[in-house]
Amino acid sequence: MSLKKLISHYQQRVNAALETRLPADSIQPIRLHEAMRYAIFNGGKRIRPLLVYLTGQLFELKHEILDTPACAVELIHAYSLVHDDLPTMDDDDLRRGKPTCHKAFDEATAILVGDALQTQAFYILSHDISLQIQAKNRLNMVEVLSLASGSRGMAGGQAIDMAAMGQALNIAELENMHIHKTGALIRASVKLGALCNETIDNTTLEKLDHYAKCIGLAFQIQDDILDVEANTETLGKNQGADAVHNKPTYPSLLGLTESKRMAHILIAEATDSLNEFGTQADPLRQLASYIITREY
Numbered sequence: 001m002s003l004k005k006l007i008s009h010y011q012q013r014v015n016a017a018l019e020t021r022l023p024a025d026s027i028q029p030i031r032l033h034e035a036m037r038y039a040i041f042n043g044g045k046r047i048r049p050l051l052v053y054l055t056g057q058l059f060e061l062k063h064e065i066l067d068t069p070a071c072a073v074e075l076i077h078a079y080s081l082v083h084d085d086l087p088t089m090d091d092d093d094l095r096r097g098k099p100t101c102h103k104a105f106d107e108a109t110a111i112l113v114g115d116a117l118q119t120q121a122f123y124i125l126s127h128d129i130s131l132q133i134q135a136k137n138r139l140n141m142v143e144v145l146s147l148a149s150g151s152r153g154m155a156g157g158q159a160i161d162m163a164a165m166g167q168a169l170n171i172a173e174l175e176n177m178h179i180h181k182t183g184a185l186i187r188a189s190v191k192l193g194a195l196c197n198e199t200i201d202n203t204t205l206e207k208l209d210h211y212a213k214c215i216g217l218a219f220q221i222q223d224d225i226l227d228v229e230a231n232t233e234t235l236g237k238n239q240g241a242d243a244v245h246n247k248p249t250y251p252s253l254l255g256l257t258e259s260k261r262m263a264h265i266l267i268a269e270a271t272d273s274l275n276e277f278g279t280q281a282d283p284l285r286q287l288a289s290y291i292i293t294r295e296y
Contacts, residue, residue, distance in 0.1 A: 003286040007050060014049040014074060015041070017067040021124050035105045035113045036120075039078050043096040045294075047219075047287075048073045048189040054283045055193025055208065059200070068131040069141060069192035072121040076149050077185060079117035082110050084158065097233070121145065133198055141195050148188035157181025161247065169248040175217065177248075182223075183216030207273045214270035215288050221263040222292045224249040225256060230295060263292045 001009070018040055025034040049070035056066040085092040085100040086107060092100050102110035125131070125142055147153055157180030164177060190212035194200050228251050250259040270288045274281040 003283060003290060006054070006283055007045075010050050010053045010070075011046045013053070013063060013067070014046055014070045017071050018074065021071050021128070022120065031105070031109060032112055032116060035101060035109050036116055038104060039082050039101050039113050039117065040075070042098050044074075044078075046074060047291075048077050048185060050287065051186065051189035051212070052193040054287060055190050056196050057283065058277060058280055059194075059197040061193075061196050064130050065132060065196050066193060068124055068128040069145075069189075069196065072125040072141075072145060073185065073189045073192060075117045075121035075124075076145065076154075079114040079121075080149075080154055080158075080185075082117070083114040086110060089158070089162070118149070131196075133196060137195050137198055141192055144188050144191045144195070148184040153180055153184035153188075154182075157184065164248050166246045167248065169253070171253055174248055174250065174253060178217060178220040179213070182220040183213060186216035186219060187212040204276075207276065211270045211273040211284065211288070214266045214273070215291055218263045218266040218270070218288070219291050221250045221259050221266070222294065224251050225259055225263075226294075226296065227251075228256065260292075267292055 022037055022040060023033045025037055027033055052070040052073060053063070053066050056063075081095060082101045084090050085095055086102055093103055094100060098104070100110075101113055105113075122142060122145070125145060126138065131138060149155065151159070157177055160177040161181055164173075169177070187209055190208050191205065194205055194208050227249070250262065254262065267288045271285045274284055277284075
């Protein structure tokens with residue numbers, strides 16, 4: 001199956017799985033549940049769930065087992081976007097071509113949406129009966145996702161990002177910020193898929209984690225490039241927002257040409273990490289290439 005068909009297949013699968021794992025918008029509090037579903041079902045590439053599925057596919061795991069961590073990581077990602085868009089954070093009006101959650105509803109509701117999506121992620125990861133694995137593996141998955149989401153991961157990266165506005169970071173400092181803000185959840189996605197394999201060894205896990213670290217940084221570099229080169233209609237959000245907020249980015253530090261070269265180096269390093277897996281890892285290799293050729 002081509003990568004395009006795989007992406008479409010797993011997007012449909014995770015959307016169906018999310019549908020059953022979110023409260024219906026007919027249940028009280030109705031407005032909050034409407035807003036939660038708005039934040040989840042407003043498009044999106046579903047890259048993080050895709051990483052869960054493709055990593056699980058590497059070990060020929062059942063989709064039913066992978067559905068739960070795929071949903072959990074997407075719930076965390078969606079919550080982070082809702083909060084990032086708030087006026088006290090990035091103050092964005094558009095997300096995926098539609099009004100951001102606080103614009104479609106209101107700021108207080110958007111804050112609660114983020115809170116509720118985050119807690120729902122950990123609820124399903126700890127309780128979902130579809131995740132038929134040993135308790136120790138389930139607990140490891142909760143640990144992985146919580147660390148990736150908190151002050152030593154995504155939330156910490158956002159704090160560094162906000163503090164860096166208008167500041168002159170060097171490339172090591174910029175990389176550290178994005179290892180936390182963007183990379184932590186991408187690495188968690190691969191780990192969650194791998195931990196569904198109850199016989200996985202530490203060496204294999206480390207190689208997959210290195211793959212994820214490399215594509216996480218490459219993903220952010222491509223985001224920075226697109227913020228310069230793409231238009232608002234294609235991006236689905238306001239083009240040039242990084243420059244408006246005076247944020248340090250790879251193009252602002254390295255220039256576009258060097259940023260693109262760095263992204264390609266990272267993708268080559270990522271695919272080298274998969275050498276021992278043979279053709280079974282081809283979808284992960286193809287996804288790595290897609291990350292730096294995507295247009296939004």
